[in-house]
Amino acid sequence: MKIQYNMRCNLAQTLNIIGDKWSLLILHQLFTGNETYKDLQDGLEGIPTNLLSERLKSLESDELVLRELYQSHPPRYKYTLTEKGVDLVDVFTSLMMWGEKHLNKCYKQVVHKNCGGQVQHRYYCPDCGSFVTAQELELINPNNEKGVEQ
Structure with missing residues (x-):
């Protein structure tokens, strides 16, 4: 979790996880069934590829997203919401x-x-x-x- 707000407040601490640009939209895309990187990129008009990759890694480390390899050559992953992610x-x-x-x-x-x-x-x-x-x-x-x- 990247610290943006150093406050003892549930809202501030939640925003540290999902409050940056694109994170909620990425999670919503996953909730609506878009699972691959390409699906996410197509569903989020204007998101830079490096930012999508960075946000997915961050959401995975915060245990909101699960990444699973579905093709080994070249490596391709699908992304799904964890139980914590679905709770959103x-x-x-x-x-x-x-x-x-x-x-x-x-x-x-x-x-x-x-x-x-x-x-x-x-x-x-x-x-x-x-x-x-x-x-x-x-x-x-x-x-x-x-x-x-x-």
Whole structure:
């Protein structure tokens, strides 16, 4: 992980992993099924080849991407998301839903596959079985460390 933000904050530390230019788009391409270097390059118009290679290595070292050899001569690899990488689907969806609401031009909408209705975010607490509003959310420090930013 390259350190961009030296803050004791989950958001800052997450951005150290996926917050640089192209990383989220590369992960999203993998999520949509593009697996080879060529597929990724074709799906990411304008990404320099050296930057794509660098980002894939970084994402692999952060355990978000798995690289597998599928051809030995010349060596060719396919890239897949690890479980940690797949867990970013909610981040992709949240960013797309934010874009639907706030961008001047919306390219895609997030809809329910079965009925076509537009979906909404909902927070759920499994401990009490309740849906929770954003106003009812609270960030806590589980380790009770003083001076830790949320």
